Amino acid sequence: MEYRKLGNTDLALSAITYGAFAIGGNMWGGNERKDSIAAVHASLDHGVTSLDTAPFYGFGLSEKIIGEALQGKDRTKVQILTKFGLVWDGSNNGKGEYFFDAEDNGKSLPVYKYASKENLIKEVEESLQRLRTDYIDLLQLHWPDTTTPIDETMLALQQLLQQGKIRAAGVSNYSVEQLQDAGKTITPASNQVPYSMLNRSIEKEMVHYVREKKIGIIAYSPLERGLLSGKYFSGAKLKDDDHRNGYFGQFDPEAVKTLLTALAPLAEDKGASLARLVLRWTTQQPGITVALAGARNAEQAASNAKSMDFTLTQQELDFIQAQLQQL
Template identity: 40%
Template sequence: METLDLDGNGLTASRIGLGTWAIGGWMWGGTDEAESIRTIQSAPDHGVTLIDTAPVYGFGASEELVGKAVKQGGMRDRVVLATKCALEWDAKERVARNASRKRIVKEAEDSLRRLQTDVIDLLQVHWPDPQVDVRETAEAMAELREAGKIRAIGVSNFSPEQLDAFSEIAPVDVAQNPYNLFERQIDADVLSWIREHDTRLLAYGALCRGLLSGRMHADREFPGDDLRNADPKFEQPRFGQYLAAVDALETFAQEQFGKHVLELAIRWVLDQYPRSVALWGARQPTQLDPVDGVWDWHLDDDARGEIERIVDTHVTDPVGPEFMAPPTRG
């Protein structure tokens, strides 16, 4: 397992993190508590020590499951707990951005309680809030660190301009953005900022909502409120383009490296930037088994160039992850 110092002060995490949005159930067709707990507790068996969650994932459910799993498993000294703040919701599960100091402080206290811990290792502003001065947001995060409530500060889905403004008040230890073979938008802006400032990257959606798992098929259906029902990547004819790219990537991975497309996709994220962490969503322990095939090999420049050529050849009508952005308050 490859590791990374998240804050420059010894907060060491694995370069693959367990993403727990789906475990929260909301927008993923429900959840199985016992199976979720087993999944979380099995992560360190694969060297996965970073667990990423958020209050909005199941409206507290994901954090509570993480907290229960970590406590029952006696894992607190073996894992890095990362969560988020700055989103609010109402009784009808309508989500909106709120990065005010009051909201951030309240969410941090609620997260500490749900996670059953006295310190959050990494707290991230989930989305920028155009209705709140970014300095107020940054000051609230800095105050939480000074009070010993959090160890490292992160932001998620911020632009370079927003990162500049935030970092004038508080350091950005970690930036979390969508990044995978099909969603490479940050190559044009955010990744340059991250490199220049020696910031760590948490790449969410590293498997692009399962598209890069190699297990999708054209007639796949998603139950209930599964967010993929609203994701334009899963609508035909575009869905067929992405599946064709996955098939070609699978062939390339097997012929060149003896690997599968899932392992290739994660290795690509890690080799794009040496201070990156790829978030791997899983709801069953067996979904973490392929983690073991990511280590001890790398993609050189020629391989990464060929991978991107394959994607661009097959996906002629690409679309980004914009559909996931929550609205501002009304």
């Protein structure tokens, strides 16, 4: 495993960081608690020291599972990355920016983006309880909230830094312009953004900006929620309540299948699965600090970690680039 400095902080994150969205269950067709805990433990056993979660994942369940899984572990050797700013329980009293309706056991819950100081402080205390810890290594704004001034949010994060409740402050899904506005108060340690072989939009402007400002990039959905693993072209099925039934529809299945077919011999040459090849490619792209990789069980978690067991040469990277240009 490689460990990489995050922005201008003293945090060193594992290049493959465990993504805990799916173990929350909601939107992913559920998951067994014992399998989720086993996935976290397997990640740690294979050198993954960084765990990325959020209150919204399972409406608190993902954070609770992370907290449970870390009992008895050396807290100083694990980096907990969580978020704030998505409210689903009505505690925002209609304030914030409406996002979408989520479903919880058949009940529709309106989700709001809400990044006020008051809400931030409240959410952090709740996350600390669920995670069973007294500090968060990286706290990230989950989504921009257009109803709250950016400087209000950044000043609140600065306060938490001073109090020692968080070690670093980051954002997610921010544009370059929003990063510039945030930088008038504090420079975020990182920006968590979508990035994959099928979605490389950040290469146009974002990568240059964050490298110049020494801001880390945490790449989410590098496998496009499993699509780039290839398993959904070889018989794997999704549950009816899995959000990916609709999500995958944005991609041309034949183009993706052609890409994976072209990459398969390289993966085989590396003794790796397609998923591991894709994850390794992601970690070797300019500006990318870490790649998030979700896992529902120990086997998947161990496989993700092994993505760092090999390196792609420049010639191999050029070959992949040539395939991507044909998409």
